[in-house]
Amino acid sequence: MQWAQIKTLFIICFLILNIFLVRQLIDRQEENLSFIPEATREDELALNLSGLDNLSDQTYSAPLIYAKNYQYNEETLEEVDALDNQRAAVINSTHLFSRFDHPIDVSMDDPQRLREIIDNNILYGESYMFWERDEQANVLIFFQRIEEPVFYNQHAVLLIQLNRDGEMVQYVQTRLQQEEDSEEEQDLILQYDAVSRLYYNSNELNTGDTIDSIRLGYHNLISLPNGEQVLNPAWNIQVNEDRNYFINAIEGHGYPRNRDFLQTTVASFTDVIDNASENNFQFIHTEDAEEEARLLNTIKQSLISVYHTIIEVESE
Amino acid sequence: MMSLENLKSILLFFLIISSLLLTVAIWNYQPDFRTTQTEDDLIDAQLNGNTLTKREVISPGQIVFHTGDVPVGLSEKANEQELFQQMMEWSLYNFDFTMIPEDEEIMEGNHLEVVFSTSIPMELAYDLFSVDSEIELPDTSFNRIYIQLDSDGSDQDYQLLFVDSRENQAIQANMQNFSQEMQQIMSLLADNQFNTFQSFVNSNGNRIYLPEEVEMNTLLFSYLQLPIEPFQNLLFNKPTNVRSSFTVNGNIVYTDGTRILEREQLRVSFTNPINENSADNVITEYQLLDQVQNYLNTHGAFTFEEPFSYFLSNVSTATHTNAVEYTLSYRGFPIYDKEEITTISVNWHNQDVYQYNHPFVQILDQRGVDQASYQLPSAEQVIEILEGENYHGSMIHDVTLGYQVEQHTGGQGQVYRLTPTWYVRGVRGWQPLLVPDEQVGGDYDAMGTN
Numbered sequence: 001m002q003w004a005q006i007k008t009l010f011i012i013c014f015l016i017l018n019i020f021l022v023r024q025l026i027d028r029q030e031e032n033l034s035f036i037p038e039a040t041r042e043d044e045l046a047l048n049l050s051g052l053d054n055l056s057d058q059t060y061s062a063p064l065i066y067a068k069n070y071q072y073n074e075e076t077l078e079e080v081d082a083l084d085n086q087r088a089a090v091i092n093s094t095h096l097f098s099r100f101d102h103p104i105d106v107s108m109d110d111p112q113r114l115r116e117i118i119d120n121n122i123l124y125g126e127s128y129m130f131w132e133r134d135e136q137a138n139v140l141i142f143f144q145r146i147e148e149p150v151f152y153n154q155h156a157v158l159l160i161q162l163n164r165d166g167e168m169v170q171y172v173q174t175r176l177q178q179e180e181d182s183e184e185e186q187d188l189i190l191q192y193d194a195v196s197r198l199y200y201n202s203n204e205l206n207t208g209d210t211i212d213s214i215r216l217g218y219h220n221l222i223s224l225p226n227g228e229q230v231l232n233p234a235w236n237i238q239v240n241e242d243r244n245y246f247i248n249a250i251e252g253h254g255y256p257r258n259r260d261f262l263q264t265t266v267a268s269f270t271d272v273i274d275n276a277s278e279n280n281f282q283f284i285h286t287e288d289a290e291e292e293a294r295l296l297n298t299i300k301q302s303l304i305s306v307y308h309t310i311i312e313v314e315s316e
Numbered sequence: 317m318m319s320l321e322n323l324k325s326i327l328l329f330f331l332i333i334s335s336l337l338l339t340v341a342i343w344n345y346q347p348d349f350r351t352t353q354t355e356d357d358l359i360d361a362q363l364n365g366n367t368l369t370k371r372e373v374i375s376p377g378q379i380v381f382h383t384g385d386v387p388v389g390l391s392e393k394a395n396e397q398e399l400f401q402q403m404m405e406w407s408l409y410n411f412d413f414t415m416i417p418e419d420e421e422i423m424e425g426n427h428l429e430v431v432f433s434t435s436i437p438m439e440l441a442y443d444l445f446s447v448d449s450e451i452e453l454p455d456t457s458f459n460r461i462y463i464q465l466d467s468d469g470s471d472q473d474y475q476l477l478f479v480d481s482r483e484n485q486a487i488q489a490n491m492q493n494f495s496q497e498m499q500q501i502m503s504l505l506a507d508n509q510f511n512t513f514q515s516f517v518n519s520n521g522n523r524i525y526l527p528e529e530v531e532m533n534t535l536l537f538s539y540l541q542l543p544i545e546p547f548q549n550l551l552f553n554k555p556t557n558v559r560s561s562f563t564v565n566g567n568i569v570y571t572d573g574t575r576i577l578e579r580e581q582l583r584v585s586f587t588n589p590i591n592e593n594s595a596d597n598v599i600t601e602y603q604l605l606d607q608v609q610n611y612l613n614t615h616g617a618f619t620f621e622e623p624f625s626y627f628l629s630n631v632s633t634a635t636h637t638n639a640v641e642y643t644l645s646y647r648g649f650p651i652y653d654k655e656e657i658t659t660i661s662v663n664w665h666n667q668d669v670y671q672y673n674h675p676f677v678q679i680l681d682q683r684g685v686d687q688a689s690y691q692l693p694s695a696e697q698v699i700e701i702l703e704g705e706n707y708h709g710s711m712i713h714d715v716t717l718g719y720q721v722e723q724h725t726g727g728q729g730q731v732y733r734l735t736p737t738w739y740v741r742g743v744r745g746w747q748p749l750l751v752p753d754e755q756v757g758g759d760y761d762a763m764g765t766n
Contacts, residue, residue, distance in 0.1 A: 004321055004324070007321070007324045007325065007328055008324065010328050010331075011324060011327055011328050011331060014328065014331035014332060014335055015331060017335050018331060018334055018335050018338060021335060021338035021339060021342065022338060024342055025338065025341055025342055025345065028342070028345050029345075064557055064573070066559060219573075220573035220574065221573065221574050221589050221590070222571040222573060222574065222575070222576045222589070223571070224559060224560065224561035224569055224571055225561050225562065225563045225564070225569055226561040226562070228559055228561055229573065230557060230558075230559050230571055230572055230573035231573060232572075232573045232574065248574070250554075251553055251574075253574075253590050254590065255590065256589070256590070256592075
């Protein structure tokens with residue numbers, strides 16, 4: 001009987017002890033959580049930006065890409081040769097300038113048809129992704145995809161010039177080629193973190209802005225003198241349907257805006273025409289030197305007029 | 317009855333076990349504060365140079381004694397440096413603003429004038445002298461210190477003046493145990509040789525001092541090329557991602573797609589374009605110097621062997637550039653040259669490097685014996701040149717004796733040659749004195765052979 005009473009007493013004691021211990025443990029865990037002020041930052045972000053629900057919680061990984069300029073060799077030139085209705089010049093084996101004999105109508109309202117036209121009239125056209133149409137300069141900008149799009153890279157771009165009737169008249173194409181097998185995949189920062197860094201580290205976002213979409217691509221700032229490039233995975237964040245930002249997806253730093261990309265690219269393309277020595281030209285579908293000179297000149301004048309249009313718009 | 321007792325036994329057993337488990341759980345509970353450390357953090361990013369304190373990078377261009385008819389200074393640079401060391405023992409107090417009278421001597425009577433070649437943040441007084449950290453120093457700078465020698469500490473209200481020659485305001489201060497400290501200074505000077513200074517008024521209306529007799533020789537030194545790997549490991553987040561290529565002029569460019577490191581023949585230069593813009597929060601020159609010097613010390617960036625050293629030659633905070641620069645010196649004389657192998661410069665934004673230039677060679681041991689140099693123009697001749705045709709209409713901020721460094725191939729193999737040279741600081745920084753043509757082959761050469 002006495003033993004039974006002692007047992008009851010012990011049970012009560014241990015019960016109290018256990019309640020105390022459980023509370024201790026919970027306290028410690030909460031203490032740990034309170035070190036992370038994320039909660040308030042999250043609230044602030046949610047309060048000031050809309051469209052955060054579009055972000056994925058998934059963890060992505062991607063390798064860095066080492067690429068160099070694609071060389072248009074004999075074989076690929078034959079493929080260009082197979083394309084009708086255009087006369088082309090390859091300069092330094094890296095830049096393809098081409099002009100259509102008869103302008104091709106592109107309907108911007110029908111993405112399917114645009115895709116078809118690009119695929120059928122441009123070498124490796126299927127590897128270029130439509131980025132935007134510059135209304136002032138009347139130029140379509142396409143970015144090359146190496147698994148993912150390579151954003152704003154002068155060496156991985158397709159610029160198509162349109163005439164007033166919205167028909168393609170000429171284009172310039174550059175390509176990158178992956179140099180070595182991809183290195184190991186690297187873990188990328190979460191989409192949410194990319195937006196958060198854009199919001200807190202740059203002063204670019206305002207209250208009320210909407211995050212429309214976010215996608216993975218590649219971007220870099222510096223290329224090596226031999227043309228080799230180290231392409232870093234980057235999150236492209238589209239805001240309010242017209243502004244694009246890029247956040248390095250490994251380190252999380254922002255990139256400068258590419259406001260004068262078209263201007264500098266067009267300028268560098270005209271430089272390529274001007275500075276190339278004579279034996280760095282290869283022509284396709286031309287008959288004599290006179291025609292070649294005329295073709296080059298037409299393409300160059302057309303690029304220069306695009307350049308002037310951009311500058312005029314800027315100075316207004 | 318039995319079954320209830322059994323139930324109680326099981327309950328008790330369970331409670332004892334769970335209390336034990338909970339205790340263990342609390343003991344072993346460790347919050348997960350560890351940041352993810354990758355292998356990259358462990359790789360060697362050391363240049364294995366020296367570390368320098370803020371105190372060690374401040375060295376005066378001259379210490380001028382205004383005790384007689386003409387300004388004089390110590391003829392040995394080493395003794396001058398020793399004197400400055402002694403000065404840095406002073407404990408100062410009572411800092412206050414004071415106005416500098418225009419068109420008058422800044423300090424009357426017998427006094428010392430310590431001249432620096434660059435402006436120094438006032439807050440550095442905490443590091444240079446012993447100053448109570450509770451005393452608040454004004455956010456200004458100085459490039460000269462005047463020390464009253466006659467003061468008996470009673471009739472004079474201050475003994476030191478910190479002056480920035482660009483301002484008409486100065487900081488006055490008092491010294492503890494003034495007469496005792498002065499006695500110590502005087503005893504230190506007792507057996508020293510003195511050298512007279514010629515004074516010259518620069519374009520800003522400040523007096524600069526040129527030593528009249530100087531013994532400096534031409535010297536030859538071997539050198540060492542620094543390894544590039546520590547720079548890569550230091551400056552890139554993930555050195556394994558870095559690729560490189562040659563430029564047309566033989567330099568090597570390294571990039572990870574964002575940052576760029578260029579290995580030129582004689583120096584490395586680095587830029588991190590994403591850190592180009594300095595955020596709005598401004599830092600003081602002192603904080604800037606503190607952060608940059610910490611950064612450099614952490615990776616042993618001061619690559620020199622005694623008696624070479626680095627001294628602070630610029631610190632400035634402007635809207636878009638926070639720049640700090642150190643210049644190499646030999647026995648207290650600055651070494652300037654065109655190839656920029658003697659300066660370490662850092663542009664510092666947002667507590668991190670924006671641009672970084674570092675010499676790629678380190679001057680090492682002396683080779684051969686000192687060669688008597690061709691006769692340097694005397695201080696008088698220098699002033700004559702500065703007042704003459706060559707410098708007509710150009711700004712002259714400062715004049716100093718230093719060494720010019722050049723690569724030299726001779727009996728000793730590839731070496732660097734230090735040649736004593738007069739330097740003039742104008743709009744384009746430090747440049748060798750332009751000696752007029754007719755004098756090059758004439759007077760000075762003739763004097764050299766005499």
